[in-house]
Amino acid sequence: MxxxxxxxxxxxxxxxxxxxxxxxxxxxxxxxxxxxxxxxxxxxxxxxxxxxxxxxxxxxxxxxKKELEETKKEINDNLAQIKNEIVNSVAVSPTFNLGNSPLNDEALKHLEKKFEDTVNKAFQSYATPETEVSKVLSVEDNTMFLFSARHNIESELRRIWGNREVKDSKWPTTVHYMTGNLSETGVIPNDFVHAIKEVYNACSPAIHGEEGTPQQVEFVKDLAPKIIATLKSIN
Incomplete structure (x- = not known):
């Protein structure tokens, strides 16, 4: 009841x-x-x-008084509902993933054949005769540096996290989850985790097609090399 x-x-x-x-x-x-x-x-x-x-x-x-008691009950019910919603949202997903995981290799082979004709038709319709396919893939030096820093940080974190019995298959293995997990288990100091996250975040806009600001680049250049070297030293 x-x-x-x-x-x-x-x-x-x-x-x-x-x-x-x-x-x-x-x-x-x-x-x-x-x-x-x-x-x-x-x-x-x-x-x-x-x-x-x-x-x-x-x-x-x-x-x-009826109104006061009902108001108190309504507030308590609303607080309980908000608490449940927060707990459920955290339990369902600790991060926001905007993209999907890549398909397996076999599916990619099938799609490559399927999309090849589609891509060729689009290329012929929109690209100019002077377009050199081999030269369209280019990355500005600062963007490449930021990508390299983020790639190395994430690679080392996955290596460290994967070597320990702290994994939980119910959670997605995002950098923020891994660093939080490693901090909670005492593998990495909490203040160092904060530095890792901020450097990782400074790299992210450039990875997603935005131009990194000079301050972001300088920030990563100052801190990323020592962060990566420290992570490489953790077994």
Whole structure:
């Protein structure tokens, strides 16, 4: 039985008892000379019957408030719901993954044949005759540096994380999850983990097609080499 059902049952029993008392003393209550106790009993019973449909009832300095109790209950219920939603969202996914995992090699071979004609038609329709396919793949030096730094950091973290019994197959093996896991188990100091994350984050925009700022490049150049060398020293 839920708290709401228990409360309703409790209120119902109280009302039944009070009504029974009023009925048992009806001759005295509705007679010519009712006592103070009779009147008080009738007033309390009437208040309990009216409480579900009114906000507040005052009896001799005693105030019965329905709205306050309902508001407190609503707040508690909302807080419990928010807490559950937060716990569930964290349990389902600790990170936001915008892309899908690559297909297996066999599927890629099949798709290569399937898409080859599609890509050739698009190339013929949009590319100019002067386009040299072999030269279109180019990466600016700073972008290549940022990519290299991030690649080495992630490779070393995966090596360290994979060598320990801290893996949990229910969680995606993102860098932020791995570093948090390694920090919790004492493999990597927490302050060092913070430095790793910030350098990794500074590399990320360039990896996703954005141009790294001079400050991002300088930041990574100053810290990444020592971070990677330290990670390589951890077995």
């Amino acid at each position: 839920s708290m709401k059902e228990l409360r309703i049952a409790y209120q119902t029993v109280i009302i039944i008892v009070m009504v029974s008392l009023v009925v048992s003393r009806s001759e005295s209550i509705f007679g010519d000379d009712p006592t103070t106790v009779d009147l008080f009993l009738l007033a309390i019973t009437t208040a309990l019957l009216l409480l579900p449909i009114v906000k507040e009832i005052s009896l001799g300095g005693v105030t019965l």
